[in-house]
Amino acid sequence: MPKAKYEQIYHILKDKIESGEYPAQALLPGEHTLIAELDCSRGTLRRAVSELVREGYVQTMQGKGVRNIFEPARQATFTLGTIETFAESAARNHWTGRSEVLLFDELEADEALAARTGFAPGTPLYYVRRLHYLNDRPLIMNHSYFRQDVACGLTRAIAEGSIYRYLENELHIAIINSKRVVTVEKITPLDQQYLDMGDCNCLAVVSSQTYNGDGVMFEYTQSRHHPNFFRFQDNAVRRQGSRAEADDAARGA
């Protein structure tokens, strides 16, 4: 249970929407009503609502109200606003997942690697290559690079378990944010060798750069997903002052 009041109110509203307490396509009670019901300030309520807007649960319209546009069949089954990950897919489908460390190494970033990852050339790194199984099918391969001066003491044994638990609980590294890019790439011989690709010759690639509390990008991971086990959800909200031309562009038209 989150302690921040706006998070509590966000969850209360979200639950009411998901449970059907507010009729679909209808307007929610007005702000002052909700403020009285939930016993909070206007700013707190508005912060909770804005999060629901971002997630595509409601839409707000000045002068009209807040409309419930939640769709159970399409939204209830998975988390909004993030890439559906290995663990989430597994949990949602009641599947069993396991991981395997294929390679653990120490190396220095050469020019090519530096350009791809964003590390400075010559940076000492750990390299971890991991394979993730879903129901015993190898479907995701991760290539991770960690700065040795931040993730110091990382070993293959740790990588067999949870690297992030080690970084946070043992080294007390604060993980702040992670920049990610999703692309689609042709498979490589390495993908071919390890992943159960069937007759697909492309896969979904998530490249992420992770930062600690000192602003240091200490991790670069490239996660290569079988197409059938990749899904990304998003909700684009229209900006107040935009025009039709901008919308055409924003939709690829």
Place this chain on the structure above:
Amino acid sequence: MPKAKYEQIYHILKDKIESGEYPAQALLPGEHTLIAELDCSRGTLRRAVSELVREGYVQTMQGKGVRNIFEPARQATFTLGTIETFAESAARNHWTGRSEVLLFDELEADEALAARTGFAPGTPLYYVRRLHYLNDRPLIMNHSYFRQDVACGLTRAIAEGSIYRYLENELHIAIINSKRVVTVEKITPLDQQYLDMGDCNCLAVVSSQTYNGDGVMFEYTQSRHHPNFFRFQDNAVRRQGSRAEADDAARGA
């Protein structure tokens, strides 16, 4: 120029960050300093900063400050937080784009189409199939369905131009938000026939449901992109109370 003050301040800070006025990896001036400089309230400044956090320009840390984590090479070339679209790709690479309407039709949603799009079975729809060229290479195919009772009067001639300009300027429809899902799919014979796929047998698919001001989902579009011309950027921000386990999950570990 946006009229809202928090948007102005957001752009001022963004420009200063992009132009290198604030040193990379360093902390920005404290809130009270910026408030004095920019002549605004604390809430207004914080709203601007929170947007920069969402876009991966800065990271905030309670008790420490706001750190600049902008990376010119990786962020300056394209817009953050959205799918890089046809028009954006074209503009960024100084390429020429054109579109072609392959098919314009009126139909009713059958069970299969209803399940895929989210329209109720039996809903009268317009169907528009469009092909987008980049430098004379056909790279994106769009399948769009519009509710006839909302987008009434849509014709093939309008679709040859800008559908959204018609919806907004002629019909005065308010476009509020758009739920999108990104997946990777095998190519179909239709893709094969029209798109310049080379030896790729998969493509990036963006499915979007667009809502108007009455909360009506009036458009469903499936946009099928050549892998080489698709890119999605995102920034995952850590929630205050989360743990290592959650992070592992959020990163697919």
Place this chain on the structure above:
DNA sequence: GCCGATTTGTCCGTATGTATC
């Protein structure tokens, strides 16, 4: 077409909590 009631959007000032150093 105008006017007033309602509703959301923006902005401000202030007080208090909490993490860091």
Place this chain on the structure above:
DNA sequence: CGATACATACGGACAAATCGG
């Protein structure tokens, strides 16, 4: 411990959009 910085919460005021009479 105190000083500093960000995080949360509140209440008030006005602006802007919508809708009905």
